[in-house]
Amino acid sequence: MKHSVFDTSQQQMDVASKIVVGLERISEVFRVLLWDHAKTIGLSPIQIQILIFLAYHKYEFCNVSHLAKEFNVAKSTISDAVKVLERKQLIIKDFSPNDHRSYNIQLSEHGQELVAQTELFANPIKNQLSDMEGLEDFYELLSKLIYKLHTSGLLTVQRMCYSCKFYDKQEGAHYCKLLEKPLLTTDIRMDCPEFQSLPS
Numbered sequence: 001m002k003h004s005v006f007d008t009s010q011q012q013m014d015v016a017s018k019i020v021v022g023l024e025r026i027s028e029v030f031r032v033l034l035w036d037h038a039k040t041i042g043l044s045p046i047q048i049q050i051l052i053f054l055a056y057h058k059y060e061f062c063n064v065s066h067l068a069k070e071f072n073v074a075k076s077t078i079s080d081a082v083k084v085l086e087r088k089q090l091i092i093k094d095f096s097p098n099d100h101r102s103y104n105i106q107l108s109e110h111g112q113e114l115v116a117q118t119e120l121f122a123n124p125i126k127n128q129l130s131d132m133e134g135l136e137d138f139y140e141l142l143s144k145l146i147y148k149l150h151t152s153g154l155l156t157v158q159r160m161c162y163s164c165k166f167y168d169k170q171e172g173a174h175y176c177k178l179l180e181k182p183l184l185t186t187d188i189r190m191d192c193p194e195f196q197s198l199p200s
């Protein structure tokens with residue numbers, strides 16, 4: 001019989017269940033930090049997430065379709081958020097010369113200033129982690145879990161080494177064929193600007 005991870009009588013005997021519940025708690029802290037910050041600057045959480053994403057990702061990812069996949073929401077949710085961000089002059093739409101309905105999104109100068117005030121909202125979590133022992137082992141497990149969730153279809157978008165066409169194993173060690181160097185476990189990237197998907 002399969003048990004729920006939330007069934008406390010079974011959870012006590014199963015470390016995987018306890019980790020899932022722990023991850024839920026951490027995502028709750030992330031959500032609360034984001035909401036608290038969102039309230040102080042008069043934006044919604046998804047609007048903040050879009051602005052921060054635009055600041056650090058390639059132009060080709062900065063459109064409604066990709067953002068909807070990235071944040072696992074409907075395109076209409078992104079379009080509504082983009083409308084508000086445009087009204088507040090935080091973004092600029094860059095329309096395609098070939099198709100006037102299609103556009104990419106860039107930060108305006110005002111948007112860049114707002115990102116600078118906003119992007120530290122998750123640092124309280126990082127600050128608690130920074131001086132803990134065992135971070136390398138924790139990161140190895142976490143990156144493998146994310147890879148497994150991606151290959152099983154539960155996580156749609158990610159840009160990490162294990163699913164990148166430049167990733168290789170050489171003499172049992174991680175290797176990046178683009179950077180032409182071995183990667184330590186802690187070098188494995190979670191969100192790599194040079195990531196390219198494996199051919200399907």
Ligand code: SF4
Nearest residue numbers: 161164166167176192
């Ligand atoms: S290009 Fe980036 S994601 Fe790909 S293997 Fe190299 S470091 Fe990893």
